[in-house]
Amino acid sequence: MNVLDAAQQRYTTKAYDPARRVPEELMQQIYGVLRNSPSSVNSQPWHFIVAATPEAKARMAKGAQGEFSYNEAKITHASHVILFCVRADADQAHLDSILEQEQRDGRFKDEAAKAGQAKGRLGYVNLHRYTQKDLPQWLEKQVYIALGSAMLGAANLGIDTTPMEGIDVAALDAEFGLHERGLTSLVMLSFGYHAETDFNAGLPKSRLAEEQVFTFL
Numbered sequence: 001m002n003v004l005d006a007a008q009q010r011y012t013t014k015a016y017d018p019a020r021r022v023p024e025e026l027m028q029q030i031y032g033v034l035r036n037s038p039s040s041v042n043s044q045p046w047h048f049i050v051a052a053t054p055e056a057k058a059r060m061a062k063g064a065q066g067e068f069s070y071n072e073a074k075i076t077h078a079s080h081v082i083l084f085c086v087r088a089d090a091d092q093a094h095l096d097s098i099l100e101q102e103q104r105d106g107r108f109k110d111e112a113a114k115a116g117q118a119k120g121r122l123g124y125v126n127l128h129r130y131t132q133k134d135l136p137q138w139l140e141k142q143v144y145i146a147l148g149s150a151m152l153g154a155a156n157l158g159i160d161t162t163p164m165e166g167i168d169v170a171a172l173d174a175e176f177g178l179h180e181r182g183l184t185s186l187v188m189l190s191f192g193y194h195a196e197t198d199f200n201a202g203l204p205k206s207r208l209a210e211e212q213v214f215t216f217l
Ligand SMILES: Cc1cc2nc3c(=O)[nH]c(=O)nc-3n(C[C@H](O)[C@H](O)[C@H](O)COP(=O)(O)O)c2cc1C
Pocket: 010, 011, 012, 013, 014, 071, 162, 163, 164, 165, 166, 167, 187, 205
């Protein structure tokens, strides 16, 4: 699909057809999009929890109770649901694992190149940790890039999605033991195919005018 068509056709699905499943081969493409998402200094501060069975989606729905119950059916009736998690810290063990992966992937011509990459990356982490004091926000921004890529990628494959910040992150952190893994939950994305009853499917898209959102120099 033309990328503009995909961007214009995608919309936030409010009701899913519970009988329709996204083929596994298409979800594999989405997982590939997520893994290949860019991040500042290749920090990859994310972890993705995937629910594809009714039992797994019921666990995800523990994050959509009470004040967030308006999102519950968007989880339980979807085909697949991904919880986007962010690392609480860019600790040395994580930075080391990135560096070793880059080495295995053939990114360094010699030890000096590897050391330079390690130093540059740590410089950015320390800038956000100590100078700008926004390390958690900086890490979250990286995860949101992956969220955007996944939504556009899904639209391109004809898959409907629902991004959800209306989730109980504390309940989800507890449900999946995220703190023990140095993670917290951030945002959720459901995948599937909309129901006939989805009021949002027929509404026109609404965006600010081009001249309001662009300055062409
Ligand atoms: C980060 C993010 C969080 C959102 N959270 C929710 C949510 O919890 N529940 C929901 O129904 N829609 C949610 N939305 C959908 C937005 O309301 C929607 O993207 C916006 O109104 C634009 O409409 P469109 O996505 O249909 O183009 C969220 C969107 C984004 C990008």
